[in-house]
Amino acid sequence: MGGRMTRRLVDAGISVLGFDAAPGRAEAAGAAPASDIAQVMAHADVVMLSLPDSRVVEAVVEGDQGVLAGVRAGQTVIDLSTAATSSTQRLAQRFRKAGAFYIDAGISGGAAAAEKGRLTLMMGGEHDAIEAIRWALAPIATKALRMGDSGAGHTTKLLNNFLNAIALSATAEVMVAGKKAGLDLGQLLEILNSSSGVNFATQNRFPSIVRGDYLEGGLSSRLMTKDVVLYVDLLHSLGVSSLNASGPMASFGLATALGYGELISNRVVDAIGDVSGHVRLHTPPPGEAT
Incomplete structure (x- = not known):
């Protein structure tokens, strides 16, 4: 996702200095x-982070040669990762003490939206910053809403990702x-998408999956599990019962x-298919890899 967003920025004529461990x-x-x-910290006025989780964000930000070690007053750091709200708020305080701004900006839309610059951003932080x-943000997103103070963006992202996990x-x-029931899957999707069962997965994922296109390049199952765990932790901190997390956690x-x-x-559909009699929605023609 970071690479796709970088390409959008470069194509928009913005000079980008990039660092990746790979x-x-x-x-x-x-x-x-x-x-x-x-x-990066010495030359960029706006720094964007695209990392897998809070553990990595904290290592990159707070390490001996990390972001905080080189931050300058007035600099803005935008965290586009999916991270724990409590971690985000703690880091924001550290940047504030250094005279810099730390904006949490959860992203949604997947790889296809990233490539087209049509992501949705949910942001937390100071209004003026x-x-x-x-x-x-303009080259990468068509919707970018401030949800509140520090942590509000990542909180919104966790709520959204949980619904995504449930639907998928x-x-x-x-x-x-x-x-397994012998239904025509194209017709099944047509019915679902015009009935009360419609959701993002029925509309945007499974029409491709039933043709054998898994839309590679998006969130992995391991990271999806991590997001569900973060959601449960968030609800615990809010005193809200999490009664529906067991399904996506198990899947x-x-x-x-x-x-x-x-x-x-x-690919969770293949995992469920594996334990349901080795079912695949798409039957590849002879010689085609599964």
Whole structure:
């Protein structure tokens, strides 16, 4: 996702200095390669982070040669990761003490929206700081809303991701059942999408999956599980009962246990199919890889 967003920024004529732990990734996305985080912090007025979880964010931000070590007064750091609200709020306080701004900006839309610059951003942080960097968000997002103070963006992202996890895992189960029942899956989706069962997965994921296109490049099952855990932790901190987390937790946990953990979370349908009699929604022609 970071590479896709970088490409959008570069194509919009914005100079980007990029650093990634994997050599060559910054260049592949069109950015000028930085030798380390310190070089990025020394030259960039707006710094964007796209990282897998709070553990990595904290390591990158608070490490000896990390973002905070090189932050300058007036600099803005935008965290586009999916992270724990409590961690985000703690880091924001540290940046505030350094005279800098830390904006949490959860993203939604997936790989396809990232490539087209049509992401949705849900942001937390100071109003004026967010307004000042909207020029940097315009190439990557068509909707960017401030949800409140620090942490509000990542809180909103966790709520959204939980509904995404519910819809994807439940629809995967339904589609496997439809396949085993001998239903025409195209017609099943047509019915679902004009009935009360309609959701993002029925509309945007499974029309491709039933043709054998898993829409590779999005959130993995392992990261989806991580997001559900963060959601449960968030609800616990809010004093809200989490009665519906067991379904997606079991589904994406199963996918990870069966070897799909690093693949796109859409592969959860294959994990459910594996334990339901080795069912696949798409039957490839002879010679085509599954």
